[in-house]
Amino acid sequence: MAAGRVVVVKEYGKPFAIEEYPVPDPEPGAILLRITQAGICGSDLHTWRGEAYAPIPPNGRVMGHEGTGVIAKLGGGVTTDSLGRPIREGDRLMYAAIAPCNRCYQCINGNQNWCSGAQPARQAGEFPYFTGTYADYYYIPPGRPAFRVPDELPDDVLGFVNCATGTVTEGLLRAGAKEGDYVVVQGAGGLGLNATAMAKDMGAHKVIVLDRLKQRLALAREFGADHTIDITEYPTREERRERIWDLTEGRGADIVLELVGRPELLVEGLDYLANGGTFVEIGNIVRHATVELDPSVLISGAKRILGSRMYRPSLLPMMMERMVKNRETVPYHKIVSNRYPLASVNDAFAEAEWHERQTAVSRGMLVP
Ligand SMILES: [Zn+2]
Numbered sequence: 001m002a003a004g005r006v007v008v009v010k011e012y013g014k015p016f017a018i019e020e021y022p023v024p025d026p027e028p029g030a031i032l033l034r035i036t037q038a039g040i041c042g043s044d045l046h047t048w049r050g051e052a053y054a055p056i057p058p059n060g061r062v063m064g065h066e067g068t069g070v071i072a073k074l075g076g077g078v079t080t081d082s083l084g085r086p087i088r089e090g091d092r093l094m095y096a097a098i099a100p101c102n103r104c105y106q107c108i109n110g111n112q113n114w115c116s117g118a119q120p121a122r123q124a125g126e127f128p129y130f131t132g133t134y135a136d137y138y139y140i141p142p143g144r145p146a147f148r149v150p151d152e153l154p155d156d157v158l159g160f161v162n163c164a165t166g167t168v169t170e171g172l173l174r175a176g177a178k179e180g181d182y183v184v185v186q187g188a189g190g191l192g193l194n195a196t197a198m199a200k201d202m203g204a205h206k207v208i209v210l211d212r213l214k215q216r217l218a219l220a221r222e223f224g225a226d227h228t229i230d231i232t233e234y235p236t237r238e239e240r241r242e243r244i245w246d247l248t249e250g251r252g253a254d255i256v257l258e259l260v261g262r263p264e265l266l267v268e269g270l271d272y273l274a275n276g277g278t279f280v281e282i283g284n285i286v287r288h289a290t291v292e293l294d295p296s297v298l299i300s301g302a303k304r305i306l307g308s309r310m311y312r313p314s315l316l317p318m319m320m321e322r323m324v325k326n327r328e329t330v331p332y333h334k335i336v337s338n339r340y341p342l343a344s345v346n347d348a349f350a351e352a353e354w355h356e357r358q359t360a361v362s363r364g365m366l367v368p
């Protein structure tokens with residue numbers, strides 16, 4: 001039987017193991033993908049450091065959640081994608097990088113990204129073995145939404161769609177993004193660049209992006225940012241707020257997206273909001289981080305704080321169609337700054353690590 005490689009974390013913060021497992025035959029309703037792109041997301045770095053998840057299962061935890069591939073084998077009865085379009089072996093497929101149980105209240109209410117059912121442990125060595133994207137294959141279980149990829153999109157813009165693009169799109173939609181909005185984006189990494197392009201596409205009048213790295217801010221402008229703020233040039237919270245006030249005609253932002261993962265940015269971001277504005281929390285996934293907040297600012301400014309998690313799978317085809325539409329003007333291919341073969345996963349993580357220092361990597365991609 002053929003075998004494939006799987007990247008496994010055995011001990012947090014230590015180099016990964018690359019293990020080999022038998023390539024499974026998909027059960028009825030399932031699909032086996034051969035991975036072509038697997039993104040290194042901020043949350044994978046948190047996982048690796050042991051900040052985001054519970055103890056590692058005894059055999060280790062399979063790594064990687066975002067990515068894409070081509071159909072290696074279809075399980076019995078699978079002839080179409082989730083929109084009813086015919087699919088065959090060799091077709092490219094974008095799957096929803098969430099694990100909905102399809103039985104809990106949230107799932108049946110249409111919010112599979114808020115599923116409250118049991119989530120798979122993704123223990124190494126357990127059937128179907130290929131439960132993460134840092135691998136040669138990925139197993140899409142029955143009932144998991146998946147969609148054909150438009151021919152116009154090259155492989156190198158697909159690896160982040162089912163995490164970064166989806167998550168910021170869901171956040172913008174939940175915040176009620178609309179024509180004419182002022183949108184502030186905290187952080188110009190993979191999430192921030194996607195958020196900038198999507199906010200502009202949704203009709204934002206101005207998108208203002210903050211970061212501390214000049215090359216990231218230059219990229220943000222290429223993705224449609226109307227203004228960028230280099231926080232090393234505006235080192236205090238007061239100076240940044242004043243700059244945002246100037247850029248929003250003294251009104252403040254309608255939406256602020258936190259995409260960095262620093263708790264203090266919540267308090268700072270609330271300060272950027274116009275009355276009635278919405279702060280969207282996406283970056284702070286590390287548990288037990290705390291921040292001091294004066295709740296009266298929510299009342300005096302009629303502000304909302306909204307947490308957003310992943311995305312409804314039904315957004316995937318719309319997002320890919322928008323990328324097709326915008327591909328001449330938005331350089332999606334520049335989101336991925338570094339590519340690594342699967343065997344170099346440990347180098348890829350070392351280079352993407354931004355915990356103690358600033359890294360130039362905007363998003364690393366494993367290309368098995
Ligand atoms: Zn991710």
Ligand SMILES: [Zn+2]
Pocket residue numbers: 100101102103104105106107108112114115116117
């Ligand atoms: Zn569920």
